[in-house]
Amino acid sequence: MHTPTFRRHRILRKNKNTLALTSETEIRLSDFIAPLFVEEGSKVATPIPSLEGHYRYSLDKALYEVEQLMNIGVVSCLLFVKVGEDLKDNQGKEAVNPNGLMQKSIREIKKRFPELVLMTDVALDPYSIYGHDGVVANNEIVNDETIKILAQMAVSHAEAGVDFVAPSDMMDGRVSVIRSEFEKNNIHNVGILSYSAKYASCLYGPFRDALDSAPGFGDKKTYQMNPANRREGVKEALSDVEEGADIVMVKPALSYLDVIRDIAQQVNIPVAAYHVSGEYAMIHAAAEKGWLDYDLAAMEATLSIKRAGADMIASYFIKDIARILGVRS
Ligand code: PBG
Numbered sequence: 001m002h003t004p005t006f007r008r009h010r011i012l013r014k015n016k017n018t019l020a021l022t023s024e025t026e027i028r029l030s031d032f033i034a035p036l037f038v039e040e041g042s043k044v045a046t047p048i049p050s051l052e053g054h055y056r057y058s059l060d061k062a063l064y065e066v067e068q069l070m071n072i073g074v075v076s077c078l079l080f081v082k083v084g085e086d087l088k089d090n091q092g093k094e095a096v097n098p099n100g101l102m103q104k105s106i107r108e109i110k111k112r113f114p115e116l117v118l119m120t121d122v123a124l125d126p127y128s129i130y131g132h133d134g135v136v137a138n139n140e141i142v143n144d145e146t147i148k149i150l151a152q153m154a155v156s157h158a159e160a161g162v163d164f165v166a167p168s169d170m171m172d173g174r175v176s177v178i179r180s181e182f183e184k185n186n187i188h189n190v191g192i193l194s195y196s197a198k199y200a201s202c203l204y205g206p207f208r209d210a211l212d213s214a215p216g217f218g219d220k221k222t223y224q225m226n227p228a229n230r231r232e233g234v235k236e237a238l239s240d241v242e243e244g245a246d247i248v249m250v251k252p253a254l255s256y257l258d259v260i261r262d263i264a265q266q267v268n269i270p271v272a273a274y275h276v277s278g279e280y281a282m283i284h285a286a287a288e289k290g291w292l293d294y295d296l297a298a299m300e301a302t303l304s305i306k307r308a309g310a311d312m313i314a315s316y317f318i319k320d321i322a323r324i325l326g327v328r329s
Contacts, residue, residue, distance in 0.1 A: 025307045027299075029073035029322060033119060033272065033314040037210050038062050038105050039082040050206035051277055052284050054316060056082055059105055063112055071329030072322045076117035078166060078314055079105060082211050083126045090136055092124040095153045098160070106160035119193055120157045122150055122178075123169035131208075131215040133169035133223060141223055147174040151181035154192075158182060164191040164246070170198050170223040179244035191246035193272060197233035197259050198251045200224035203278030210277070233259040234266055241267050250310070252276040254301055257308040264309025273310035275301065280316040295324050 012022045037056040039046065044058035057065055066077055081101045087094040094100050102120060110118055123133040124146065130136045134146030146169065154165040167174050175194050182190060200221045208214040225232060233256070237248045248267055250260045251274035264271045283301065287294035298317045305313050315321075 025303055027302055027306060027321060027325070029318070029325075029327060030075050031306065031312050032074055032318045032321070033076045033078050033312055034069050034074050034318050035080065035314055035316065036062060036065065036077045037080050037082065038101060040084065040101060048206070048210040050209045050281055051316060052281075053319070054210070056210060059101075059108055062105065063109065066109060066113055066116060068329065069318070070113060070116060072319070072327050074318060075115075076119060076312075077109070078119040078121065079109075080121050080211060081105065081126060088127055088129045090129060092127040092135075092149055092153070095124060095127045096149065096156050098156055100156075103156055103160040106157060106162045110161040117163050118161075119164040119166050120162050122154050122157070122165045122167040122174075124149065125169075125213045125215075126211045128213075130217065131213050133220065134171055139217065141171075143171050143173070146171050147177045150174050151177045154178045154190075155181050155185050155187065158185070158187045158190040162190060164193045166193040166195065166249070168195040168198060168251075170195065170220075170225070173243070175240050175243035175245050192244065193247040193249060194240040194243075194245040195251055195274070196237040196240040196245065196248040197256070197263065198224050198249075199227050199256060201227065201252050201255070201276070201278070203252045203255070203276050206277035206281045227255070230258055230262065234262050237263045237267055241269060245269065247272050247312075249274055249314075252279055253305045253310070253313065254279050257304060260305065260308040260310050264311075270311040271309060272312045272314065273305050273308075274314040275305060275317065277316065295320065299324055 012018055038059060039056045041058040042060050045055040045061050048054050083094055125131055125133045132141050134141040150167060157165050175192055178192055240248050247270045249272040250256050253273040253275040260273050283297045286292045298320050302317060302321060
């Protein structure tokens with residue numbers, strides 16, 4: 001029997017068409033979730049310096065931005081709001097205000113774009129005087145009191161018309177409490193995208209600049225995960241599936257591809273990854289110095305996240321990807 005001494009791997013890389021034919025991973029604009037930052041006012045677009053090309057919009061401008069995104073084939077947005085200092089407290093009172101900026105934004109955006117898959121961040125940090133994701137007592141973040149508030153917050157978003165709530169706080173049991181609060185309130189068609197494996201990462205810096213939500217004391221290591229742990233990410237995701245999550249998410253993305261892979265192999269629901277603000281900023285900074293090619297780096301990072309097993313990606317690169325793919329509105 002003939003035994004080949006070596007294999008001709010390069011046959012499949014002969015030209016751009018063999019490459020296209022044999023590509024295992026594809027990027028589509030419908031795979032993306034577009035983060036969107038909203039602030040009070042009208043006709044406002046405040047640049048976010050550490051997130052180049054991104055702005056905090058007043059609601060009128062945010063509507064225009066959603067329209068632009070939908071025109072290029074994006075189907076989903078994830079809303080964050082910047083809350084005035086005077087509205088912040090320890091309990092996140094403003095977070096459950098039915099006429100708060102978040103709830104108002106949900107109503108307006110869904111009225112104009114009923115087909116958009118609208119998601120909202122659920123955590124107390126933008127509303128907290130301490131910049132923490134939960135209620136603070138004796139320098140600790142109190143779990144069980146926090147999840148009750150998060151569930152009310154989720155219900156208020158659902159009542160305003162959101163499609164998915166995205167709890168990003170990493171308190172224990174919040175998916176379960178949100179799900180049962182939905183049932184109690186006869187909310188049957190609002191999903192939960194849970195930030196399941198969210199790590200205590202240094203890569204959220206630019207985002208915290210955008211919302212002015214950096215922790216006022218300490219850090220988030222008693223609730224967000226230890227970057228050293230891989231199996232624990234799977235444990236968190238499996239527990240969220242049991243509690244009733246519809247989508248699980250890993251965050252950040254590029255430094256946690258192993259976790260994305262493990263979770264994608266072990267759950268039977270869609271897996272999302274959040275390609276976070278610091279990951280975006282790193283590529284921008286290096287490209288600005290001329291040390292790497294911006295477009296190639298953006299594509300390679302995005303492709304790698306999908307290849308690892310993410311079904312969808314929350315990303316600040318969406319418009320760049322559309323431009324690179326040659327998509328026109
Ligand atoms: C709020 C929240 C954060 C991000 C998403 N939701 C910041 C944090 O946990 O400190 C980070 C997103 C990004 O960096 O792009 N809990």
